[in-house]
Amino acid sequence: MSTLYDNIGGQPAIEQVVDELHKRIATDSLLAPIFAGTDMAKQRNHLVAFLGQIFEGPKQYGGRPMDKTHAGLNLQQPHFDAIAKHLGEAMAVRGVSAEDTKAALDRVTNMKGAILNK
Structure with missing residues (x-):
């Protein structure tokens, strides 16, 4: 059985998605x-590892917990919504299927509390 990480295209695809996300x-x-x-180079590396891990890929994320990383940024729902929108668009541009994009966004949404530090 393949993982979401595999379905998306593994590390190379996640790197491309993150690059597209950063442009947006x-x-x-x-x-x-x-x-x-x-x-942004450091942030890219952290985000690639983080997404890979939550998409059932290698456990490579070695950064701080999300709530600690985002402490003091005062992130709100509109910030989360914008990132999610851009992530979905970046995945589509990079050829990720609608089904896998939804699954990926669901996993990110499950972490919304930590991402928004709420």
Whole structure:
């Protein structure tokens, strides 16, 4: 039985999705300011590992827990919604099926409390 990680295309596909997501974040007036001053190469590596792990891939994420990482950012529902929208679009652009995109977004949504530090 294949995992969501496998269905999406594994590490190379997740890297492409994250690269596309970062392009979208950079042009989003709500999200871009949150990432100002962020080392985006480091953030990319963390996000690729994090998504890979929650999509049933290798356990490579070694960053801080999400609530600690996002502490002090005052992230709100509109921020989460924008990221989820961009992530879904990035997955579609990179050829991830609608079914797998929904499954991926469901997993991200399950972590919303930690992501928003609520």
